Amino acid sequence: MAASLEELEQRLSHLRTELRGAVRARDKAETARIRRALREAETAWEHALESEAGPDGEVLLTEPPAPQASATTGTPGRRERPTHGSIPIREQVHQALTLLGAPASPKLISSTYEAFFTESLVATKLASLRRDEERSFTAQGYARPYYICAALTHDRLVPARGLLALSTWPVERRVIGPLSPRTDFLTHAVGTAEQIQRLATAGHPTPDAAWRLLRRFALTIPGAYDATAPEPDPARVIAAARAEAAVHQQEDDQQRKAAAQRVRDQLADVQQLFGAPPMRDTLRDASGTLS
Numbered sequence: 001m002a003a004s005l006e007e008l009e010q011r012l013s014h015l016r017t018e019l020r021g022a023v024r025a026r027d028k029a030e031t032a033r034i035r036r037a038l039r040e041a042e043t044a045w046e047h048a049l050e051s052e053a054g055p056d057g058e059v060l061l062t063e064p065p066a067p068q069a070s071a072t073t074g075t076p077g078r079r080e081r082p083t084h085g086s087i088p089i090r091e092q093v094h095q096a097l098t099l100l101g102a103p104a105s106p107k108l109i110s111s112t113y114e115a116f117f118t119e120s121l122v123a124t125k126l127a128s129l130r131r132d133e134e135r136s137f138t139a140q141g142y143a144r145p146y147y148i149c150a151a152l153t154h155d156r157l158v159p160a161r162g163l164l165a166l167s168t169w170p171v172e173r174r175v176i177g178p179l180s181p182r183t184d185f186l187t188h189a190v191g192t193a194e195q196i197q198r199l200a201t202a203g204h205p206t207p208d209a210a211w212r213l214l215r216r217f218a219l220t221i222p223g224a225y226d227a228t229a230p231e232p233d234p235a236r237v238i239a240a241a242r243a244e245a246a247v248h249q250q251e252d253d254q255q256r257k258a259a260a261q262r263v264r265d266q267l268a269d270v271q272q273l274f275g276a277p278p279m280r281d282t283l284r285d286a287s288g289t290l291s
Helices: 005-024 028-050 089-100 106-116 129-140 180-201 208-218 234-266 269-274
Strands: 148-153 159-166
Touching: 005 028, 089 106, 089 129, 089 148, 089 159, 089 180, 106 159, 106 180, 106 208, 129 148, 129 159, 129 269, 148 269, 180 208, 180 234, 208 234
Parallel strands: none
Antiparallel strands: 148 159
């Protein structure tokens, strides 16, 4: 029988307490064991969260809300947006990133959330979110089931500019190597297409904004777009994206794994999520002045 959210949250809290003890005792084997158990529990928590309806009737990824008729036209497929947001912004970002499956920019996160969910997400509000999350983690450690954190550059292990990620993802998924922007783009395309397929399977119409988002992906993936079709075929987009990803996957995986090992070996817990502090000397140009 699957554990409830409450049971999983209790287990997460217990594991985090154990982890602090193991780290303080410098017991590497026990620390590694608890980290694995913690990742498994966090993944189970995410799955349980996705299957449960949120506040005010908001339903998460597996069951998007049914469309409402427009107040002026009565046209189906359009949804009224609440005047006041009922979902915390960090939860909105979590939902969008879970759907996309890879680090993403605030603009893409906002577009994705608004394409599939009932509330708006203002991208400019994300500017301080990562800093707030870092302060919370610094103060409380693993007190929350997840944090909105940073993607990390593969070479300097500092925060990748303008990219947000989830703390529950393995480091390899959050590291950005030379090929990662393209492979992550293809992951975004697959995640978007799969969500549209889930909508169809559940008998829900796909919002126009979701089709526009999928079209933007399909237009830049060879073989993904049929100009004669009224809308992109999600299955075709998925196949084309995976075919191109296979070309880059091995090299990208190797670069990410090497960087992820350096992250684990060199960085403290908070830095593994939010990046190493930038070294000012590396920012000096040939003239000796800061760039």
